[in-house]
Amino acid sequence: MSTKRVEQLHAQGLRTRASLLEVAREAFEESRDVSLNSIAKRAGVGIGTLYRHFPTREDLVFELYRDQVQRLTRASAELLDEHSPQEAFRLWLERFARYAMTKAGLLEVLRTATAHGRFAQVGRGPVADAVEHLLVANQEAGTLRADLTADDVLLAVAGLYQLDPSADDWERRAHRLLDLVLCGLRPRD
DSSP, X not given: OOHHHHHHHHHHHHHHHHHHHHHHXXXXXXXXTOOHXXXXXXXXXXXXXXXHHOSSHHHHHHHHHHHHHHHHHHHHHHHHHHSOHHHHHHHHHHHHHHHHHHHHHHHHHHHHHOSSXXXXXXXXHHHHHHHHHHHHHHHHHTSSOTTXXXXXXXXXXXXXXXXXXXXXXHHHHHHHHHHHHHHHHSOOO
């Protein structure tokens, strides 16, 4: 097989994997009881293709979670490149709120897929690092209190996980909670 053909097959495999992850994310948000067969069908592939990429349900859910964490953590640097530290922090917190609602929709799937603590290892550290990156930029700009840690911020926004992602007003309530948190994070006068 030629190198070009191998590269084409690899690229196709990456596209298929990305499509499966996107379809799985949507499906698990709709129902925690979704079957792998229905995910494969919605993605337009056979079940064998799904199993080639994700040999078990746990592997699929784990990769979905890892992908979401990576997107969230990459966003901190991207937002700082494009916005002021204060605006980047606010925009990142809004993405975090959306992530929290997505994770809430997947929470039962995450719980039942594994009991090995595999998910905590992937999520907590990278998210805390992203917060730290944004926090330092804001502290250097004087827009957030100097005594804050990434753990402080994550604990302050933990209330987002209490919102019901199926409620029509979750986004409005999340913005209100973020406003309250941001007020508390600003430097004292």
